[in-house]
Ligand SMILES: [Zn+2]
């Protein structure tokens with residue numbers, strides 16, 4: 001009830017105590033959207049309670065669903081704004097909580113035949129599935145085959161990284177929309193019909209491998225650019241600020257970086273005429289791989305190290321020591337690093353259990369003033385650069 005009291009006090013704040021830009025208006029708007037959404041969900045789930053002919057019509061053409069969807073998206077954005085602006089988080093968190101509950105409630109099955117196409121509200125179900133599936137897969141592997149045995153699941157900053165995981169899953173639709181823009185530009189300006197016919201005729205698995213090769217080439221250079229250009233590095237430094245590596249650590253990535261990365265890799269994926277099923281398989285591979293290469297798994301993978309990016313390979317990319325600076329940029333295929341001279345896999349010592357090559361000593365950003373927490377890291381690249389992080393000697 002304390003929260004309710006705080007909430008009411010916040011809502012009743014006199015006008016001069018809540019000027020524009022204080023996050024009060026957006027918070028109140030988000031709360032309103034959450035309440036409207038709640039009512040709409042009740043109407044949608046229990047149409048028999050509201051069986052007036054006018055409403056039946058709304059049910060039939062799916063208008064209510066669209067309205068509900070719009071209201072919840074709006075409320076979600078408002079709640080985010082309020083959380084950024086308002087020092088007292090009670091409005092933003094309450095509204096966000098309400099919206100999440102409404103979205104969950106709305107996406108589960110209501111009365112038979114009432115709600116059909118309400119799945120994937122903001123990817124909340126996507127997030128839950130993702131965490132459950134990937135977590136269940138990797139937590140036991142990290143427990144039984146650790147690269148660093150002392151590290152537990154609830155290691156330092158695990159909540160921050162879980163929040164990253166949450167936000168990027170929740171915004172899956174927004175991201176998909178954003179990332180299609182460059183692809184649309186390419187397909188509208190270049191005629192790729194012949195290439196598309198050829199690519200579409202290739203065997204399925206060849207297509208998957210080709211997508212990986214094409215996207216990894218772009219990824220390699222984008223990644224290298226992120227390390228070289230000081231302004232871009234400030235975005236990417238967020239990813240490197242993780243000091244503990246595990247399946248969750250890969251989720252820590254600045255929103256802008258995710259958007260640009262997806263936009264760039266979407267170009268070959270969607271413009272070269274690949275089978276949509278091959279693209280789907282590739283997306284699954286990427287989700288799996290990004291957890292895998294960050295995971296605290298100390299397997300000896302020497303036999304496949306030359307062909308595939310492994311945890312040890314990407315851990316070196318995150319390494320804190322001098323020898324780990326600006327190496328191992330590839331996400332799928334280490335041969336890109338061999339070709340472009342950035343390959344680093346020292347074998348002068350043995351890894352965990354006395355097998356498989358040396359691992360880095362520690363992770364993070366050596367010169368880095370990267371702050372802690374999602375929102376501080378979100379604003380970090382836009383803040384005034386410190387002389388330190390503009391220096392040429394930027395460790396990765
Ligand atoms: Zn990097």
Ligand SMILES: [Zn+2]
Pocket residue numbers: 239250294314318
């Ligand atoms: Zn990484």
